[in-house]
Structures are given as structure tokens and as C-alpha cells.
Amino acid sequence: MGIYFPPISLGFGKSNMANRNPIDYRDKIFKTMTFAAAMMVLVLIAGIFFSLVKQAVPAISKFGFFRFISTATWDPVHEVFGAAASLYGTIVTTVLAMSIAIPVSIGIAIFMTELCPNFLKSAMGTAIELLAAIPSIIYGMWGLFTLAPIMGDTVEPFLQQTIGRVPYLGSLFSGTPLGIDILTASTILSIMIIPFMASIARDTFNLTPQVLRESAYGIGATRWEVIRNVVIPYSRKGVLGGIVIAMGRALGETMAVAFVLGNKHEIAHSLLDASATITVTLANEFTEADSDIYMASLFYLAVILFVMSFLTLAAAKFLLKEKIES
Amino acid sequence: MNTLTKRKIQNKVALSLSVLAAAIGLFWLFFILWDVFRHGLSFITPDLFTKDPVPPGFEGGGLRNAFVGQMLITLVAMVIGIPIGVLGGTFLSEYGRHSKLGRFISTLSDIMVSVPSIVIGTFVYAIMVKPIGHFNGWAGGVALAIIMIPVVIRTTEDMMSLVPWSLREAAFALGAPYYKVITQVVYRGAATGIFTGILLSIARVAGETAPLLFTSFNNSFFTTNLNDSTPSLTVTIFQYAMGPYDDWHGMAWAAALVITVAILFITIAGRLLIKWRYRS
Numbered sequence: 001m002g003i004y005f006p007p008i009s010l011g012f013g014k015s016n017m018a019n020r021n022p023i024d025y026r027d028k029i030f031k032t033m034t035f036a037a038a039m040m041v042l043v044l045i046a047g048i049f050f051s052l053v054k055q056a057v058p059a060i061s062k063f064g065f066f067r068f069i070s071t072a073t074w075d076p077v078h079e080v081f082g083a084a085a086s087l088y089g090t091i092v093t094t095v096l097a098m099s100i101a102i103p104v105s106i107g108i109a110i111f112m113t114e115l116c117p118n119f120l121k122s123a124m125g126t127a128i129e130l131l132a133a134i135p136s137i138i139y140g141m142w143g144l145f146t147l148a149p150i151m152g153d154t155v156e157p158f159l160q161q162t163i164g165r166v167p168y169l170g171s172l173f174s175g176t177p178l179g180i181d182i183l184t185a186s187t188i189l190s191i192m193i194i195p196f197m198a199s200i201a202r203d204t205f206n207l208t209p210q211v212l213r214e215s216a217y218g219i220g221a222t223r224w225e226v227i228r229n230v231v232i233p234y235s236r237k238g239v240l241g242g243i244v245i246a247m248g249r250a251l252g253e254t255m256a257v258a259f260v261l262g263n264k265h266e267i268a269h270s271l272l273d274a275s276a277t278i279t280v281t282l283a284n285e286f287t288e289a290d291s292d293i294y295m296a297s298l299f300y301l302a303v304i305l306f307v308m309s310f311l312t313l314a315a316a317k318f319l320l321k322e323k324i325e326s
Numbered sequence: 327m328n329t330l331t332k333r334k335i336q337n338k339v340a341l342s343l344s345v346l347a348a349a350i351g352l353f354w355l356f357f358i359l360w361d362v363f364r365h366g367l368s369f370i371t372p373d374l375f376t377k378d379p380v381p382p383g384f385e386g387g388g389l390r391n392a393f394v395g396q397m398l399i400t401l402v403a404m405v406i407g408i409p410i411g412v413l414g415g416t417f418l419s420e421y422g423r424h425s426k427l428g429r430f431i432s433t434l435s436d437i438m439v440s441v442p443s444i445v446i447g448t449f450v451y452a453i454m455v456k457p458i459g460h461f462n463g464w465a466g467g468v469a470l471a472i473i474m475i476p477v478v479i480r481t482t483e484d485m486m487s488l489v490p491w492s493l494r495e496a497a498f499a500l501g502a503p504y505y506k507v508i509t510q511v512v513y514r515g516a517a518t519g520i521f522t523g524i525l526l527s528i529a530r531v532a533g534e535t536a537p538l539l540f541t542s543f544n545n546s547f548f549t550t551n552l553n554d555s556t557p558s559l560t561v562t563i564f565q566y567a568m569g570p571y572d573d574w575h576g577m578a579w580a581a582a583l584v585i586t587v588a589i590l591f592i593t594i595a596g597r598l599l600i601k602w603r604y605r606s
Contacts, residue, residue, distance in 0.1 A: 030505035031421050037413035038422065041435050041479065044472055048441075048449045055452050107347020115341060116348075124348065126597060131355045133593040135533020137560050138362060138582050141567045145575070146361050191354045198351065222337035245440065252442020254536040255560075259567065279444050279536070286448065286540045302448040306441065313437040321433075 045310075052303045059296035068300060074265035074281075076289075081297035083304060085265040089275040090305075093182055093257060094250045096271070097189035102243060105194045109201035109239075110227055125199075132195035140259035143188040148260050151187070152179025156272055175272040183271040185257040192256050193246040200245065200320075204238025205231055241320035248312040252305060254279035278305045359586070366583025369576040374584075378548045382571045389581055391548040395463065395557040396532070398550065399542055402467025403474055403531055408524055410471075411478025415520075418479065419486035420508055432483060435476035446472050447537035455541060463549075463556030466542025470531040477530055481523025482516075488604075489515035518603040522596045529592040533585060535560035559585050 053060075059068070063081065071082020112124050156177030164173040208231045216226045232239070262274025263284045278301045289295040373388040380387035414431075422428025446469055454465040489512050497507040513520070535558075543555040544565055559581050566578035 024503045027503045027505040030508070031417075034413045034417035034421060037410045038415075038417035038428070038431050038479070040410050040414060041431050041438060041476060044475070045434060045438060047453075048445065051449055051452045052445070055456075104347045104350055107344040108351050110341075110344040111348040115344060124352075126594070127352055127355055129597065130590055130593060131351065133529060133533075133589055134358065134586060135535070135560065135589060137533065137535040137563055138358070138586055141563060141578060141582055142358050142361055144567060145365070145579075146357075191358075194351055194354075222333050224337040224340040225333070227340075248440050252440075252444065254442065254444045255564065258564075279442060282444050282448065283536060283539055286451070287543070299448060299452070302445050306445045309440070309442050309445075310437060313440050317433055317436055 048306060049303075052299055052306060055299035056296050056303050058293055059300040062293060063297070063300075068297075069304070072265070072267050074276075076285075076291075076294050079291060079293050081294070081300075083278070083301055085267055086276050086278045086281045086301060087304070088267050089182070089261070090251060090277040090279070092268075092275070093186045093189055093261070093277055094247060096182065096186035097193060097250050098243070098247055100187065100190035101194050101197060101246065104190070105197035105242075105246075106201055106239065108194070108198040109205055110231075112198070112202045113205040114223060114227055114231070125202075128195045128198055131191075132199070136192065136253060136255040139188050139192055139256040143184060143256065144259040147188060148179035148184050150179075151181075151184045152177050156181075156183065160272075171269065172271050175270045177272050178274075180260055180262045180274055181272045182261070182268060182275050185261045185275075185277075186271075188256050188260060189250050189253060192253060193250050196249060197242045197246040200242030201235070201239045204235035204242070207238070208234045237319050237322060241316045244312060244316035244319060248309045248316060251312060252279060252309045254283050258283045278302075362579065362583050362586050365576075365579035366581075369580035370583065374577070374580055379546050379577075382569075382574065387577075389559070389562060389577060391545065392557045392559045392562040392581065393584075394548065394550065395542070395545070396559045398552060399463055399466045399470060399538070399556060399558055400528065400532055402464060402552065403470035404524075404528065406468065406471035407474030407527070407531075408478060411475045411524075411527070412482050412520060414475065414479040415482025415486065416508060418483040420504070420512070423487070432480070435479045438476040439480065442536075443469075443473055443534050444536035444539075447540055450537065451540045461541065461543035461555035463542045463552030463554065466538045466556060466558065467552070469537035469541045470534060473534060473537065474527045474531050477527040478523055481526070482520050485516040485519030485523060486512055488519065518599060522599045522603075525592050525596045525599075529589045529596070532592075533560065533589055535564055539564070 059081065063071070067082070069083050069087060071080070072084040072088075073080050073082050074085055075081070108128070112121065112128075116124055156173070156179065160173050160177065164170045212230050212234065213226055216230045221229070257277055258280050261276060261280050263276045263280050264274040265276050265281070266273075268275045281301060282298060282305075285294075286298055289298055371388075373386060375388060375393060376390055377386065377388035378391050379389065414435075418428050418432050418435075422431070450465050450469040450472070454468060455461055458465075493511055493515060494507050497511045498504075502510070538558050538561050542558060542561070544561045545555045545557040547557075549556060563578045563581050563585075566574040566581075569575075
């Protein structure tokens with residue numbers, strides 16, 4: 001690392017160099033330009049928040065906060081709006097997608113760091129990256145035309161025949177299996193977030209010092225014992241950070257679920273029911289909203305989604321940062 | 327059964343499960359890609375790129391309007407997003423690298439990379455569609471630019487901080503002012519990385535649908551006038567796939583194939599470029 005730190009902090013105070021060399025006003029101009037560009041991020045985030053809140057004001061003042069998030073009615077005809085059904089859909093699909101994706105992505109990360117032969121490592125890495133690069137609309141469309149029929153014709157009837165017979169648990173799989181439902185949407189969502197989680201978990205697994213692994217092997221631990229007792233505890237925070245980032249993504253995913261969730265504003269009791277998430281509601285109804293309060297309610301939903309995902313992602317950043325600094 | 331055998335069995339089971347997980351990941355990737363190819367390939371015809379859509383029920387037609395619209399919107403996003411992103415990244419890695427504000431903005435951009443794109447669509451609707459009174463292509467471009475900026479900022483910052491300090495010091499020693507050091511030394515050293523970051527950000531926004539739904543909307547006619555609602559491939563896929571006609575579905579698959587191949591191509595190219603540049 002360099003010892004020379006150019007005499008520039010943040011402020012616009014005089015720098016020594018500019019004093020000495022009169023042509024260096026150019027440096028100031030360049031610095032101001034870069035500063036303005038960087039500030040755009042701040043301006044945009046503040047701008048998004050305040051303009052959404054401003055648009056949502058009629059709905060905020062009419063429905064309040066707690067009443068809005070606890071009302072499940074979404075009735076454009078009588079102009080009664082509540083976010084409960086969309087919020088419920090968002091949370092249920094996210095939680096379900098996470099519970100499918102977490103074990104799979106940790107498995108992938110273990111495979112890539114501990115098992116994969118070297119010549120396969122980079123191919124596997126590329127494959128995971130490609131899975132992350134496929135646009136969400138492709139996932140959504142594929143879900144509608146390919147996955148939904150498979151789920152509706154084969155998987156869901158099978159689940160009803162098996163788990164569906166178990167008391168209590170069975171009610172989760174009641175109803176007619178159509179394929180356009182929470183289960184299909186969560187499956188697609190899980191495929192979408194696996195690459196994010198897997199690559200962060202892989203990177204943090206790789207941070208485990210080789211010496212720690214070797215000393216565990218040295219006292220006779222099996223490979224799995226090394227992973228479970230050395231690698232995973234060492235990278236706990238990083239993996240957790242990856243999980244939370246993926247959760248933030250899942251909360252805000254639109255197109256992958258818009259095709260297969262059905263946009264039904266009811267609190268679904270079965271995983272085979274259609275539902276709605278905040279994103280699906282926005283995507284389907286934003287261009288159709290015909291009254292001011294309808295529009296304002298949609299903006300209100302957008303504010304809630306923005307704040308939810310922002311806080312989630314900030315928490316993830318915090319976890320990952322701590323990991324790097326410690 | 328003694329403990330050793332038990333531990334060995336445990337080991338085998340756990341490791342097999344992780345191989346299974348990797349297989350599941352690969353299975354989804356190939357399943358999706360194969361499906362897109364299988365359905366899309368037969369609808370890839372010259373007409374797809376050279377003809378405009380015809381009303382449902384008529385034979386033929388293509389998606390020329392959507393291809394052109396998509397390019398225009400992406401171009402607007404690039405013209406706005408790339409300069410702001412590169413300059414912002416420059417500030418974070420050079421002038422502001424030790425300042426609290428710089429670190430804070432860097433963290434914020436990281437968060438903003440993952441902010442739901444549909445929220446950005448609603449924001450641009452509020453500032454650029456509602457005041458004007460109708461959907462327009464510019465708004466779509468701005469929405470994509472907003473998604474692009476944090477991506478470019480973060481990769482630029484990372485790539486510039488990979489340039490060794492001794493190079494900058496050598497330039498300072500010759501009496502170069504900081505802006506010259508940045509533009510003539512640091513940018514050159516980081517050029518491949520920054521370029522790759524820009525490529526990947528284009529790949530990222532090219533597949534975005536949600537922010538275009540209520541900004542540039544859609545248009546079944548050919549237009550180069552961005553003051554009007556502008557068609558894009560992704561929104562067209564959404565509309566056609568949700569529509570009731572079989573040839574719409576076919577077109578949607580074809581468009582999906584084109585966009586997937588383009589994005590995967592850019593992603594792989596970017597990855598190879600980075601590997602080639604930083605191979606040591």
C-alpha cells in the first residue's frame with residue numbers, strides 16, 4: 001500500500017497542490033464531477049423514498065399504517081384497500097422459497113469448495129453464474145408454460161396423496177391442484193435465489209484458513225466433520241449474510257412470480273391456492289388503477305416493499321461487513 | 327456398528343447430499359435452457375427481426391418494433407448510466423476512499439443493486455410519466471439507468487482499487503495532478519475491468535421487465551419516437567406469454583431465446599475477459 005496520500009479529503013477546502021499549481025482547477029472540476037456522480041446514489045435513494053411517500057399520502061392518511069397492513073380487503077370498486085393479503089403472499093412465498101433454497105445452496109457451496117475436482121470448479125462456477133444471469137421474465141415464462149403444468153398434473157396430486165393425508169399438515173395441500181399457486185411460485189423463486197446464496201456461501205467457505213482445515217484432518221476428522229465443525233462455524237456470518245441478501249431479492253422479485261401466482265387478494269390457507277404478492281399486485285394493477293386512492297394505495301404498497309427490502313439488504317450488508325472486518 | 331463405521335457412513339451420506347444439491351442446481355439450469363431452445367428455435371425466422379407484429383389471427387409478422395425499441399431504451403440507459411456510474415466509482419475509489427461519506431455511498435450502492443426493480447419503475451412513473459401524462463420511452467431508459475448506476479459504480483470502484491498504488495505514486499512523482507493520474511494511469515490500468523462491469527450491467531438491464539411495465543409500457547407499432555410509449559422485448563414477452571393465442575406464445579418463446587442467448591453470451595464474454603486480464 002502506498003504511503004503517499006494525495007492531499008484530498010472530501011471537502012472542497014483548498015488542497016495543497018491546487019495552491020501551488022494554478023492550472024489545477026481542472027483537478028477540482030474533475031473531483032466535483034466525480035463527487036456529484038457518487039452523490040447521485042444518495043439522491044436517488046432519498047428521491048425514491050420521498051416521492052413514493054408523497055404519492056402515497058392520500059392512502060396513508062385514509063387508511064393509516066396498522067389498519068392498512070392488517071386489512072385483507074382489496075376492493076377497487078368500493079375503494080377499500082389493505083395490504084394484508086399481498087404482504088402475506090410476499091412473506092409466505094419468500095419463506096417457502098428460502099426453505100427450499102437454503103439447503104440446496106449450502107450443498108452446492110460445499111460441493112464447490114470441498115469436493116469438486118479442480119478442473120470442474122470453474123465450469124461449475126460459470127454454471128451458477130449463468131443461472132443468476134437468466135432474466136427473471138424467462139423464469140416466469142418457463143414457470144407458466146413448463147413448470148406449472150408439471151406441478152399441477154404430477155407433483156401436486158402426488159403431494160396430496162402422500163403428505164396431504166397426514167392430519168393437520170394435510171390442510172396445506174388441500175384444494176384443486178392447478179399449478180398456478182404459491183407452491184409453484186415459491187419453487188421458481190427458490191431456483192432464482194439459489195445462485196446468489198450459493199456463490200456467497202462458496203466465497204465465505206473459501207475464506208476458511210487452510211491451516212484450520214488441515215489441523216482438523218490431522219486429528220482424524222472425516223471430510224464432513226471438517227465441514228460441519230470447522231468450515232461452517234467459521235463462515236457462519238458470511239453464510240447468514242448471503243441468506244439475508246437472497247431474502248431481500250426474493251421479497252422484491254416480480255416477473256418470476258407474476259406469471260404463476262394468479263394475483264388473488266385473499267389470505268390463502270393452502271399452498272395450492274392462488275395468491276398475490278406486493279410485486280405481483282403492482283405489476284398487474286398499476287396501469288389499470290382508475291382512481292386516485294387506488295393509485296395512492298399502490299404507491300403505499302411500493303413504499304412498504306421498498307422499506308422492507310432496504311432494511312433486509314442493509315442487515316445483510318452489516319453481517320457481511322462484520323465478517324470481513326473480524 | 328462401531329463409531330468409526332458410523333462416522334464414515336455419516337460422511338458418505340452428507341457428501342452425497344451435497345453432490346445431489348449441485349446436481350439439482352445444474353438440472354434446473356439445463357432444464358430451463360433446453361426448454362427455451364426447444365420452444366424458441368422453430369420461431370426464429372428472418373421475419374421475426376424484419377417484420378412488425380400483425381393483429382392476432384393473421385399469419386406471419388415479427389417483433390422488429392420490440393427489437394428496435396429495446397435497443398433504443400437500452401441506449402438511453404447506457405448514455406445516462408455509464409458516465410454517472412464510472413465517475414461515481416472513480417470518486418469512491420480515489421477522492422473519497424477514506425472519507426466516511428465515500429464508504430457510506432459505497433454501502434448504499436451495494437444495497438441499491440438489489441432494490442426491487444419494480445419499485446424503481448413506480449418511482450420513475452411518479453417523476454416522469456405522471457407529470458407528462460403518458461407513457462414514454464425516455465422514462466423506460468431512465469428507469470434502466472437507475473438500475474445500472476449502482477452496478478457500474480461498484481465494479482468501477484473495485485476494479486480501480488485493484489490498480490497498484492505504486493503506479494499512482496510514480497505518476498505523482500512526475501508532478502501529475504490527481505485528475506491526470508486518474509485519467510491517464512488508473513483508468514488505463516482498470517480499463518478491462520471497468521469495461522467488463524459495463525458489459526455485465528448491460529446484460530443485467532437488458533433482461534429487466536418490471537421497471538418498464540409502467541414507464542415505456544408497450545406499443546404494437548414500430549416507433550423510434552421515445553416521446554411515445556415504446557415497445558421492448560421483455561414487456562412484449564410478458565404480454566404475449568399471458569395472451570391467449572398460440573402464435574403469440576411462439577413469438578414469446580422466440581424473443582425469450584434471443585434475449586437469453588444474448589445475455590448469456592455477454593455474461594460469458596465478461597467472465598472470460600476478466601479471467602484473461604487478471605490471469606496471474
